[in-house]
Amino acid sequence: AQKVTQAQTEISVVEKEDVTLDCVYETRDTTYYLFWYKQPPSGELVFLIRRNSFDEQNEISGRYSWNFQKSTSSFNFTITASQVVDSAVYFCARYSSASKIIFGSGTRLSIRP
C-alpha cells in the first residue's frame, strides 16, 4: 500500500514557539494531491490546504506555511508563533489515481501556555 507517514505521534511546545509537523508519502503516481486537515478537541475535521504534485512552491497563510519537496516525498507543515488554539490533531492525506484519499496516522500537537 502507498502509505502516508506522520512519524511524530505527539508534539508539545510552549506558546509562541515555532513547530513543524512532518509528512512523508509514498506514491507511484505522476499526478497526485496532498492535503492537510486539522481536528481540534471538539472533534470536527477542518481542511487546511491542498497541493498538487506539479506545484512545488511553498505556501504561506498567516502563521501557517507548507514545504512541499518531491525529491524527498515530503509535505511538511510549520506553525510560526504557535498559540494555544493551535492545539489539535493534524492529519496529512494523499489522493491517489484510484480516487482513494489515504490519511496518515496524525500528529497530536499540544501548545502549552
Place this chain on the structure above:
Amino acid sequence: NAGVTQTPKFQVLKTGQSMTLQCAQDMNHEYMSWYRQDPGMGLRLIHYSVGAGITDQGEVPNGYNVSRSTTEDFPLRLLSAAPSQTSVYFCASSPTADSTPQPQHFGDGTRLSIL
C-alpha cells in the same frame, strides 16, 4: 445549509448485531466516503463512492457494506458487529471537478461501541 449529516451520533451494540450508519449530504457532491478513526491509527478509508451506483473498497472494507442509490445518501452497514469495530466513524463528501480532488467536508462522526 446542513452539509454532511451523520446519524446516530452515539450507538452501543452487542456482538453479532447489525446496524446501519446513515450519512446524507445536501451539497450535491459526487464523491462520498467512510472512514474509521482509532487511536494511533488515524483515519482509515472503509469504502468510497465516486457517484450514485458506484462504490469501491478502501483500506479496511471487511465487515462493512455500502450502497449509493442516490447522490445524497451513503449508508454504511455493519453486518455482524464485532468488538474490533468499536471506533469513531466519519462520513465525508466532496465535489469532483474533472480529476482534481476537492477538499472533503466531514460529518460530526458516529461513536460506536460494540460490547
